[in-house]
Amino acid sequence: MQLDFAEANYFQGEALPDGTRLIGWAALVQALAVKAPVRWLSCVSEKHVGGSRRREGRWEIYDRRYRADGTFAAHLTFALRHEAIDLLVLKRVFDAVPTELLTRFILATPTGIVSRRAWFFYETLTGKRLDLKDAPVVTAVDALDPDIYHTGERKMSLRHRVWDNLLGNGAFCPTIRKTDKLRALMALDLAGRVRTIIGRTSARSIARAASFLLLADSRASFEIEGERPAASRLERWGRAVLEAGKRPLNQTEIYRLHRILIGDDRFTEIGYRSAGVFLGSRTHDNDPLPEFIGARAQDVPALMTGLNQCNNRLRGSDVDAVLQAAAISFGFVYVHPLADGNGRLHRCLIHHVLAERKFAPPGLVFPVSAVMLEEIDAYQKVLKAHSGPLMDLIDWRPLPNGNVEVTNETADLYRFYDCTDAAEFLYGCVQRTVEENLPKEIDYLKRYDEALAGIMEAVEMPDRLAQDLIMHVRQNGGSLGSKRRSREFAALRDDEVSAIEAVVNTAFAGF
Numbered sequence: 001m002q003l004d005f006a007e008a009n010y011f012q013g014e015a016l017p018d019g020t021r022l023i024g025w026a027a028l029v030q031a032l033a034v035k036a037p038v039r040w041l042s043c044v045s046e047k048h049v050g051g052s053r054r055r056e057g058r059w060e061i062y063d064r065r066y067r068a069d070g071t072f073a074a075h076l077t078f079a080l081r082h083e084a085i086d087l088l089v090l091k092r093v094f095d096a097v098p099t100e101l102l103t104r105f106i107l108a109t110p111t112g113i114v115s116r117r118a119w120f121f122y123e124t125l126t127g128k129r130l131d132l133k134d135a136p137v138v139t140a141v142d143a144l145d146p147d148i149y150h151t152g153e154r155k156m157s158l159r160h161r162v163w164d165n166l167l168g169n170g171a172f173c174p175t176i177r178k179t180d181k182l183r184a185l186m187a188l189d190l191a192g193r194v195r196t197i198i199g200r201t202s203a204r205s206i207a208r209a210a211s212f213l214l215l216a217d218s219r220a221s222f223e224i225e226g227e228r229p230a231a232s233r234l235e236r237w238g239r240a241v242l243e244a245g246k247r248p249l250n251q252t253e254i255y256r257l258h259r260i261l262i263g264d265d266r267f268t269e270i271g272y273r274s275a276g277v278f279l280g281s282r283t284h285d286n287d288p289l290p291e292f293i294g295a296r297a298q299d300v301p302a303l304m305t306g307l308n309q310c311n312n313r314l315r316g317s318d319v320d321a322v323l324q325a326a327a328i329s330f331g332f333v334y335v336h337p338l339a340d341g342n343g344r345l346h347r348c349l350i351h352h353v354l355a356e357r358k359f360a361p362p363g364l365v366f367p368v369s370a371v372m373l374e375e376i377d378a379y380q381k382v383l384k385a386h387s388g389p390l391m392d393l394i395d396w397r398p399l400p401n402g403n404v405e406v407t408n409e410t411a412d413l414y415r416f417y418d419c420t421d422a423a424e425f426l427y428g429c430v431q432r433t434v435e436e437n438l439p440k441e442i443d444y445l446k447r448y449d450e451a452l453a454g455i456m457e458a459v460e461m462p463d464r465l466a467q468d469l470i471m472h473v474r475q476n477g478g479s480l481g482s483k484r485r486s487r488e489f490a491a492l493r494d495d496e497v498s499a500i501e502a503v504v505n506t507a508f509a510g511f
Contacts, residue, residue, distance in 0.1 A: 037389035087416035172306025245355025294336025321357035454503030
């Protein structure tokens with residue numbers, strides 16, 4: 001069977017640059033009528049291109065010497081050699097291509113690097129076995145190039161003579177590219193900086209800072225969802241976050257956290273949902289207008305089993321803890337396995353991974369949710385950049401109860417994803433908590449203690465009253481307001497008030 005790699009002027013809504021043709025993933029997707037968004041577009045020029053390639057908008061334009069001969073083998077070889085690996089596209093190409101065509105491609109060069117990698121990816125991603133004998137004994141090749149991708153622990157696939165260094169498996173597998181931004185962030189050794197900060201701070205101050213940071217993270221996580229919960233609910237969720245990493249991540253733990261989060265289960269299903277879920281708005285007639293649709297309910301158990309398997313593989317590897325936290329937490333929120341509470345549990349999983357990998361010291365919660373709330377536009381941009389292109393691939397219909405029902409196979413859309421942008425965003429949030437939030441909180445507590453001691457030295461009073469004085473003076477721009485002065489602090493003399501104001505202002509100077 002020959003595929004039709006006809007010329008095109010447009011591909012997935014993007015006009016091709018003049019004098020170019022599709023190549024690689026884009027050409028395969030078009031020829032096989034594959035339903036998958038190609039996020040990195042490649043084409044080959046009819047002319048020479050300086051430096052072999054150049055960027056033009058979303059297109060990577062290659063020199064004419066890369067021109068493929070219009071066959072499946074040529075385009076697959078180009079894609080696996082030169083383009084970013086997109087496991088969703090690769091899986092759907094494999095689903096669409098006739099098995100005999102792929103078998104012929106592998107048999108043409110049974111010891112070839114590209115053919116063995118293609119064979120490994122096919123059997124790993126589809127779960128199907130080609131009618132081929134195991135590869136000859138030759139030097140094994142990496143499935144993912146470790147110079148280009150963050151890779152998992154290597155396991156030899158003897159059948160293909162390929163080192164399986166994926167972050168996950170065929171049931172659930174993110175990819176994270178090595179970017180300059182991630183390299184720079186990882187070089188900061190943020191975990192080491194935390195240890196340094198803690199090492200020069202008293203245990204009492206660290207404990208108090210941890211308490212304040214936990215409260216800030218818990219409150220922000222609810223605010224991101226547009227909620228202002230009662231103090232009891234906030235405190236209960238804070239306790240759950242503080243336990244992050246103490247139990248293995250599995251279905252039992254996710255259900256436990258969900259029950260703590262929801263509390264009252266009379267109106268919300270606890271655990272993996274049994275119906276569809278979407279994010280968006282509604283018409284005046286209550287019909288759904290989804291901007292995002294989660295995985296089908298019948299696909300959720302298998303997807304979540306794959307996610308937990310991925311986490312188990314990563315936690316015993318050398319993969320950076322923050323990258324693992326990004327892969328697991330964002331993978332979770334893309335699947336959206338719960339009827340409610342997906343966003344908060346997604347952020348809780350960040351703490352779970354960081355605590356389990358000992359990136360965060362025991363009892364210390366980095367307030368990443370507080371940073372996400374401050375960077376809410378960037379946070380939503382990361383989420384939508386992934387989910388937006390998938391919506392065109394989801395067929396759905398509205399239900400009488402106002403929910404949605406997905407009517408086509410969509411599990412692969414949530415199973416395979418590029419997590420690079422999410423990892424960069426999360427690492428930036430962790431950087432801010434380590435370099436700004438934690439030192440600032442410790443500095444605040446030191447100044448607070450200094451002010452408290454100074455007030456007590458000036459006037460003997462209960463701790464609670466002295467603490468109120470600090471709050472009121474700071475809130476009033478450095479002086480005690482006349483109403484406060486004439487009411488709860490009427491017993492203070494003018495000189496005592498002046499002394500207290502000086503103490504507070506000196507302690508918090510420059511803060």
